[in-house]
Amino acid sequence: MKRIVLACTVLSMLLSLALTGCGDGKDGGGSESKWNSIVYVCSNLGDKSFCDVSWKGVQDGAEDNDIGTVKCIEFGRDTKSKMEPTMVDAADAYDLIVSSGGEMLEIVEKIWEDYPQKRFIMFDIDPLYENKMTNVFCINFRQNEGDFLAGALAEKISKTGTIGYVGSMEAVVIQDFMVGYIAGAVYADPNAKVAVSYIGNSQDSPKAKELAGIQINVNNADVLHQVAGAAGLGLFQACLENGKKWAIGVDADQRNYFLETDPELADVILTSMEKRTNVAVREAINKTYAGKLAYGTLEKWGVAKKVTVLAENDFYKEHVPAEVQAYIDDLEEKVAAGKIEIDSAYGMDTETYNALRNSVKP
Numbered sequence: 454m455k456r457i458v459l460a461c462t463v464l465s466m467l468l469s470l471a472l473t474g475c476g477d478g479k480d481g482g483g484s485e486s487k488w489n490s491i492v493y494v495c496s497n498l499g500d501k502s503f504c505d506v507s508w509k510g511v512q513d514g515a516e517d518n519d520i521g522t523v524k525c526i527e528f529g530r531d532t533k534s535k536m537e538p539t540m541v542d543a544a545d546a547y548d549l550i551v552s553s554g555g556e557m558l559e560i561v562e563k564i565w566e567d568y569p570q571k572r573f574i575m576f577d578i579d580p581l582y583e584n585k586m587t588n589v590f591c592i593n594f595r596q597n598e599g600d601f602l603a604g605a606l607a608e609k610i611s612k613t614g615t616i617g618y619v620g621s622m623e624a625v626v627i628q629d630f631m632v633g634y635i636a637g638a639v640y641a642d643p644n645a646k647v648a649v650s651y652i653g654n655s656q657d658s659p660k661a662k663e664l665a666g667i668q669i670n671v672n673n674a675d676v677l678h679q680v681a682g683a684a685g686l687g688l689f690q691a692c693l694e695n696g697k698k699w700a701i702g703v704d705a706d707q708r709n710y711f712l713e714t715d716p717e718l719a720d721v722i723l724t725s726m727e728k729r730t731n732v733a734v735r736e737a738i739n740k741t742y743a744g745k746l747a748y749g750t751l752e753k754w755g756v757a758k759k760v761t762v763l764a765e766n767d768f769y770k771e772h773v774p775a776e777v778q779a780y781i782d783d784l785e786e787k788v789a790a791g792k793i794e795i796d797s798a799y800g801m802d803t804e805t806y807n808a809l810r811n812s813v814k815p
Contacts, residue, residue: 488548488572490522491515491738494540495552497527500655500683502704503553503730507576510731511551514738522547530656536560544568549741551734553577554626558591565589572748574737576730577626580753580799587749590741592733595755596626596726597633598788600678601795602756602763603701603726604637605784607676608645609777610699610723615646615815617674619664619688621655621681628798628806630680630703630726635813636795640784647813648672652684661687669695672815678726679703692721699723704730706764724769729760757789 493511495504508525515523524547528539533556540560543550544567551574552561558575565573565586576592578584584591607616618634620627631649638645650664661681665688668674677692678701679685685703689711692698702708702725711719733754740746755761763769763781770778787793798806 488742489520490524490547491520491549491551492523492543492547493525493551494543494557495525495527497530498525501686501707501710502682502702503728506705506728507551507553507730507734510734511738513731514735517735517739518742537563540564544571544573548572549574549738551576551738553730555579555582558582561589562586572741574734574741576733576737578751579625580751580797582751584749584751590737590746590748591751592737593751593753594728594730594733594761595753595797596728596761597629597636597795597797598755599726599728599761599763600630600633600680601637601640601788601793602781602784603678603724604634604639604645604647605641606637606724606763606773606777606781607634607678607699607701608638608641609780610773611674611676613673613675614642614644615648615672615674617648617665617668617672617677618650619661619668619677619679619681619685620649620651621684622653623651625798627651627680628801632796632798632801632806632809634678635809637784639813640793641780645813646672646815648674648815649810652681655682655684657684658687658690661685662691663687665691666695669698674815675699676701676723680726689718689721693718697721701725702764704728706766708764708766708768720768722768723772724766725764727760727762727764729762733758733760755788756785 493508498504528535537560549572553576561573573589578591578593580593618631635647638647648668652660661684665677676699679688680703689700692700700721702722707725708719708722
């Protein structure tokens with residue numbers, strides 16, 4: 454009889470340990486060392502912006518947790534037909550899958566139940582999204598907060614009172630940057646003017662250069678901000694070739710990419726509104742392996758989490774007047790504390806959005 458009781462006790466202990474290791478539920482469970490591979494699924498590397506920065510976060514997270522297999526799978530530009538099979542292949546082959554955007558999330562919604570032992574980290578997700586997938590964690594970036602700081606800075610250092618914004622396409626996430634940028638400009642100067650242009654895609658660098666050139670030469674903009682992925686590099690060229698106007702980059706500290714290869718171009722990039730996807734992704738991976746990530750939820754990360762902030766590098770500190778730096782620091786503290794409310798393009802109706810654009814039109 455004692456042998457039977459002892460056997461049952463041992464079996465119960467083993468079952469308890471097994472369940473703890475699975476990490477089911479929204480608290481992420483315990484240690485997840487059984488996951489030995491991570492994959493990042495994206496359109497393409499080499500954009501010197503969003504994808505490259507995110508991939509760095511995946512690599513850092515893998516290194517932090519001594520994960521030997523880390524891979525990036527690119528489905529290619531403008532190839533939506535390849536998105537779903539690429540995500541399925543990734544889920545088949547890897548333990549932890551990292552990707553971004555609403556379209557990829559829609560694909561995960563179709564397949565997540567087929568992979569109960571896998572984990573998905575999805576970022577750049579609509580803040581209004583209700584995540585009910587127990588093995589999926591979603592991050593929304595409050596880019597409108599970071600671009601509020603960018604708009605305020607641009608207006609403070611502008612000599613003409615007119616600043617520029619060139620976005621890739623009128624998707625709500627890109628519009629969200631613009632809404633924050635305009636809000637910051639108007640906060641710094643109620644009479645601010647903001648020229649707004651959209652390219653239509655995130656690859657056409659010559660088009661970005663053309664639109665930025667129009668903003669400079671027709672609208673008299675002297676500080677221009679790009680939110681256009683690889684296409685946005687054309688804005689930097691326009692700023693260089695049209696009297697060395699100031700440019701503000703996006704996602705990464707973009708000046709760093711050109712310091713060695715094209716220092717003259719680097720010197721028009723005053724700062725960048727960093728959307729630190731690398732920091733966010735790395736934290737999500739680390740919390741996953743520590744069993745502390747709230748799978749089945751969506752979290753909103755912005756200025757308070759230091760993931761949507763300006764790059765305050767040495768070049769910034771050298772060329773931005775001390776009083777303007779202090780002004781931006783004060784704004785950052787107020788935004789982080791929730792003392793300044795910033796509108797978002799998410800949930801904004803078309804009439805309000807158009808009225809906002811028109812209110813600052815040069």
